[in-house]
Amino acid sequence: WQPRAKYASCLDPTVEDVKRRCINLRRNFPGREDRLLLHFNGHGVPRPTVNGEVWVFNRGFTQYTPLSVYDLQCWLGTPCILVFDCSNAGRLIDALRAMLCSGADGLTAQTEGAPTLGVDVIVLAACANDEQLPTNPELPADVFSSCLTTPLRMALRLACRNELFFASEALIDALPGSLGDRKSPLGELNWIFTAVTDAIAWAMLPRSLFRQLFRQDMLLASLFRNFLLAQRVMASCGLKPISSPALPSTHNHPLWDSFDLAAEFIMSTLAPIRPAPHITSHATAQTQIPVSSLAAATATNATMATSGAGAAAATTVTVSPNAGSPCAVGLTAASKSVPGSGGGRSCDGSGSGRPCSPSPFFAEQLAAFDVWLKDGSAERTPPEQLPILLQVLLSPTHRLSALVLLARFTNLGWWAVRETLAVGIFPYLLKLLNGSSPELRHVLVYLWARLILYDPSCKHDLLRDSAHAFFADLLRPAPHGATVVQLLTQQLSLFIFSQICCQLPEGQRACMQVRLPELLANLLRLHLPTVEGGVDAIFEASHHESMNASQGSPEAGPSRATVAAVGGFGRGATDWRISCSSEVVWWVCICLGRLGAHPLAQLAAQQVDLPSLLVQSLHLASPRLRAAALHALIAICSTPSDVQQTAGGAGASVHGGLGSSTSIACRGGIEWRLQLGVSALPTLAD
Numbered sequence: 001w002q003p004r005a006k007y008a009s010c011l012d013p014t015v016e017d018v019k020r021r022c023i024n025l026r027r028n029f030p031g032r033e034d035r036l037l038l039h040f041n042g043h044g045v046p047r048p049t050v051n052g053e054v055w056v057f058n059r060g061f062t063q064y065t066p067l068s069v070y071d072l073q074c075w076l077g078t079p080c081i082l083v084f085d086c087s088n089a090g091r092l093i094d095a096l097r098a099m100l101c102s103g104a105d106g107l108t109a110q111t112e113g114a115p116t117l118g119v120d121v122i123v124l125a126a127c128a129n130d131e132q133l134p135t136n137p138e139l140p141a142d143v144f145s146s147c148l149t150t151p152l153r154m155a156l157r158l159a160c161r162n163e164l165f166f167a168s169e170a171l172i173d174a175l176p177g178s179l180g181d182r183k184s185p186l187g188e189l190n191w192i193f194t195a196v197t198d199a200i201a202w203a204m205l206p207r208s209l210f211r212q213l214f215r216q217d218m219l220l221a222s223l224f225r226n227f228l229l230a231q232r233v234m235a236s237c238g239l240k241p242i243s244s245p246a247l248p249s250t251h252n253h254p255l256w257d258s259f260d261l262a263a264e265f266i267m268s269t270l271a272p273i274r275p276a277p278h279i280t281s282h283a284t285a286q287t288q289i290p291v292s293s294l295a296a297a298t299a300t301n302a303t304m305a306t307s308g309a310g311a312a313a314a315t316t317v318t319v320s321p322n323a324g325s326p327c328a329v330g331l332t333a334a335s336k337s338v339p340g341s342g343g344g345r346s347c348d349g350s351g352s353g354r355p356c357s358p359s360p361f362f363a364e365q366l367a368a369f370d371v372w373l374k375d376g377s378a379e380r381t382p383p384e385q386l387p388i389l390l391q392v393l394l395s396p397t398h399r400l401s402a403l404v405l406l407a408r409f410t411n412l413g414w415w416a417v418r419e420t421l422a423v424g425i426f427p428y429l430l431k432l433l434n435g436s437s438p439e440l441r442h443v444l445v446y447l448w449a450r451l452i453l454y455d456p457s458c459k460h461d462l463l464r465d466s467a468h469a470f471f472a473d474l475l476r477p478a479p480h481g482a483t484v485v486q487l488l489t490q491q492l493s494l495f496i497f498s499q500i501c502c503q504l505p506e507g508q509r510a511c512m513q514v515r516l517p518e519l520l521a522n523l524l525r526l527h528l529p530t531v532e533g534g535v536d537a538i539f540e541a542s543h544h545e546s547m548n549a550s551q552g553s554p555e556a557g558p559s560r561a562t563v564a565a566v567g568g569f570g571r572g573a574t575d576w577r578i579s580c581s582s583e584v585v586w587w588v589c590i591c592l593g594r595l596g597a598h599p600l601a602q603l604a605a606q607q608v609d610l611p612s613l614l615v616q617s618l619h620l621a622s623p624r625l626r627a628a629a630l631h632a633l634i635a636i637c638s639t640p641s642d643v644q645q646t647a648g649g650a651g652a653s654v655h656g657g658l659g660s661s662t663s664i665a666c667r668g669g670i671e672w673r674l675q676l677g678v679s680a681l682p683t684l685a686d
Contacts (some may be wrong), residue, residue: 128240136237188358517610523603
């Protein structure tokens with residue numbers, strides 16, 4: 001279950017043994033991010049009391065002694081996880097809730113800073129307070145613990161044993177491959193199981209609870225994925241596992257059928273289909289063995305564990321039966337490592353080399369997401385396949401399709417971006433920026449632009465991981481000329497840099513590290529000739545049309561060229577390259593205007609001759625481009641006194657730019673005239 005975890009067993013414990021082990025664990029992991037896990041496996045011992053007590057041995061191992069779960073929690077400290085695999089386990093949650101709210105004696109009020117059940121203290125119980133664990137020989141004796149520790153094995157036992165297909169125990173145990181190899185049958189099934197349980201939790205839980213349980217702690221997320229499976233397996237026995245925080249029932253979610261279908265597909269490639277033997281229902285064939293007889297044959301044991309939130313290593317504590325008891329045999333069989341984990345690529349695990357066909361599960365889920373985008377997006381309810389897209393991003397085969405679907409989803413508006421961030425897409429997209437293939441770059445830039453547009457705080461994560469260098473590489477000129485797609489990608493990259501530079505000194509310093517002023521100067525040199533010829537022609541055409549309209553010409557009315565000239569970009573022009581180049585020039589000016597507040601950026605701008613390029617931009621026909629260029633010119637030339645001598649030519653550039661701009665002031669729109677007036681005030685004062 002957790003191969004990197006650190007486990008400490010406490011077998012046949014006394015009260016003093018449990019106390020000493022819990023206190024030592026908390027002493028070794030004192031941080032608030034270290035969550036300890038205590039797993040109590042109480043088979044064959046008396047049931048928990050209504051006062052919230054479990055049973056351990058006395059010092060002489062002659063009788064059982066009650067141990068309060070409140071004392072367990074106090075010894076473990078917070079944060080912690082308590083797992084109780086015993087009959088009437090719901091009593092322990094009820095008692096612990098009452099004691100945490102009112103104190104151990106039930107009389108005093110809860111003190112300030114006391115742990116909160118469901119947040120600091122998380123509890124998983126095998127059944128409700130009036131239910132008894134199943135004793136069906138077809139199931140492991142510790143079926144709840146088996147679901148939590150060997151989930152894939154239990155899921156396959158439930159999914160692949162029906163009237164149409166039966167997978168033997170040996171076949172399930174001999175699955176080839178490893179959990180980390182998604183190309184092997186074992187790894188692919190584990191991958192699908194993770195995607196399905198995440199999607200079910202996303203669909204059924206409130207967003208805040210989903211984020212707490214499935215996105216903040218790796219150990220907690222893995223445990224609750226397995227708990228969703230436990231709900232399904234225990235429901236087949238007529239039982240209902242409970243937890244704090246409480247989770248709704250998910251055992252009948254439709255996505256479980258998708259998992260069953262995928263599991264049957266993969267398992268059918270490993271062995272020929274044969275008729276299933278007679279299977280007795282778990283809910284009706286429970287052999288009632290008296291608890292007292294089990295108690296005579298076995299005693300109580302304890303195991304404990306801890307995990308850092310999201311850390312690679314964890315320490316786990318589990319309370320389990322004696323190794324020689326009948327119940328312990330079931331636990332050992334359920335917890336043993338899966339053979340064949342060294343796994344080759346053959347389906348049968350025999351080394352024959354017979355190829356194994358991948359499951360169509362993820363392709364089908366992508367198709368379902370595409371159908372939702374076409375027909376169901378107007379409802380503003382996110383599709384249940386959204387968390388599955390995160391898992392698809394891990395596969396190079398479907399990665400591009402998943403990113404395109406995700407881009408189409410975020411294009412629906414702010415609510416779609418909010419849902420995308422809530423499902424936990426951010427770490428995946430951040431990782432893809434490192435070493436992504438060329439065909440993914442355009443989609444990644446679009447997604448990041450959407451995220452930063454609706455959540456500007458994302459730029460801090462970009463800076464922390466130095467991922468902004470990815471966007472700087474996209475601003476470098478293409479060796480064979482830029483296509484329209486590359487021009488659009490440059491626009492989005494410039495938008496991202498404009499947000500990074502906006503009133504953020506560390507962002508401005510990061511831009512200087514990737515030599516952003518030099519990149520911006522190269523873009524201006526590349527695109528200004530295209531814009532000067534193209535936009536001027538559009539401006540003259542629109543001016544001619546406006547004259548015709550004023551003279552009563554039949555062509556009167558706002559044409560596409562007129563709208564383009566007023567907008568300042570030539571958006572309606574047929575030459576998309578001119579339009580895209582205009583956008584690039586505008587965003588370059590915006591970036592310079594926000595980057596110019598940094599003294600080093602001002603000096604770098606002088607070195608790459610940016611002022612003269614901006615003065616050249618003041619003669620463009622578009623008022624919007626001229627206003628942006630003037631704004632950038634003032635920003636990079638308004639140097640502080642300590643660098644005024646180094647940038648001595650800046651003042652002349654500003655004065656010259658303003659002087660030349662007055663000759664075309666009459667042609668400008670209100671944006672240009674307003675920016676010209678605001679920018680001229682400091683110059684007139686000098």
